[in-house]
Amino acid sequence: MTTPIWRTLLPGQRTEVRVYDVTTGTDSLVFASETDLLEAPNWHPDGTFLVLNHEGGLVRVPLSGEGTAEAIPTGNRGDLNNDHVLSPDGGTIYATAKNGHLYAIPIAGGTPTQITRDDDGLVKHYLHGINAGGTLLSIVGLSFPHGPNTPEFARFRVALVRIADGALIPLSAAARPEDGAEFGPDGSLYFNAEPEGSAPGHAQLHRMSAADVQGTLGEVKDPTSPLSIVEILGESAFPLLRAIEHVEDCALPRLVGELPADTVASLADGSGREFVLPVAHQLTNDERVNWFPHPSPNGEHLLWLSYPAGTLGHPENLEVELRLGTPDATEARTVARLFGGQGTTNVNGWSPDSTRFAYVAYPIG
Secondary structure (H helix, E strand, O other): OOOOOOOOOOOOEOEEEEEEEOOOOOEEEEEEEOOOOOEEEEEOOOOOEEEEEEOOEEEEEEOOOOOOOEEEOOOOOOOEEEEEEEOOOOOEEEEEEOOOOEEEEEOOOOOOEEOOOOOOOOOEEEEEEEOOOOOEEEEEEEEOOOOOOOHHHOEEEEEEEEOOOOOEEEOOOOOOOEEEEEEOOOOOEEEEEOOOOOOOOOOEEEEEOHHHHHHHHOOOOEOOEOOOHHHHHOOOOHHHHHHHHOHHHOOOOOOOOOOOOOOOOEEEOOOOOEEEOOOEEEOOOOOOEEEEEEEOOOOOOEEEEEEOOOOOOOOOOEEEEEEEEOOOOOOOEEEEEEEEOOOOOOOOOEOOOOOEEEEEEOOEO
C-alpha cells in the first residue's frame, strides 16, 4: 500500500469550511467536501473568497457558499503546505514549500518566486504572518545548532524575513519551541510557545510589543530601508545565535545556557556592537494548550486554537476549541467546539472588517 504524500480524510470524515460572525454568533457553512481535505483559510481582502491549501496546491473557495474549490496555478511548486498568507493588497500569496523555503505566487496564479535565502542558517521557514506594510513576513525558523543529524536539539524560533531581499531578522534566542508568529495591526508580534521551564504539552500565547519589534529592526538611517540585525551582525545572524549555544567554541562573552525569552538580551558580535531581542510577554496561563494566535485587523479581538491539556504539538483529529478574547487574551470565551486541530486555523482567517473569521472543521459521521 502506498502512503499518501498529503494528509487525507479519514473514512466517513468530511471537510467543512465555516465562517463565524463575532457580532451575531452565527456560524455558517460555506463549503463542504467528502473527498477533498482543505486546510488553513486566508480571507482575501476583496471579501469574496478564501484561499486554502489542498494536496500541495492552493485553491480559492467563494464566500457566497456557491461554487466549487478552484485551483490556483502554482507553477513548479506543487508541494505547498498550510503555512500561507496574503499580501495586504491581495495580489500575492506567500507560502511555505516542502523544501522549507518561502515563495511569492500571484493570486491569479503563475510562476513562484523564492523569497528566502539558501544561506541564512535555517533548515525550514514556517510562514505565519505579514506586516501591515507588506514588507516583512513573520516566520518560525527551524535550525539544528548542534549539527544536521541532531534532531533532538532542533530549535524553532520566531524571526522575520524581509520580502525585498530575503534578509533574516531573528527575534528570539530561546531554547523552547515557538510557533505561529503573526503580526498584529499595530506591529506587535503574537506567537505560541512553551512557558520557560515547563514540560512539553503546555503551549501558551505570547506577545512582543510593537516598540520592541521595531527596536530590533534597528535605527532608520534611510526611511526606506531600516537597518536590520542582519546588517548589524553580518549576512546571517542565526549562526551567531547558534554560537551562543556553543559559547566555548566562540569569542562571545560567556552566557549561561539559553537566553530566557521573557527578558531583554543584549548580545555582542565581538566588535562591541550590540542588538536587543524583544521581550516576550506571556498572555495565557491555563490548563489547555493554546496555539496559533490571530489578531483581528482592527486590533480589537484575538482568536486562537485551544487543545486539550497535555497535547503535544498541533495534531489533527482532536476535539478542540476556538477561543475569542481581547488583544491581551483576557475576557476569553469559547466560540466553537469542533473536531479538528491541524488545518483548522493555522493562519489568519479574519475578514478585512474584523466581523467574521473562517476556519475548517473535520467532523466524522
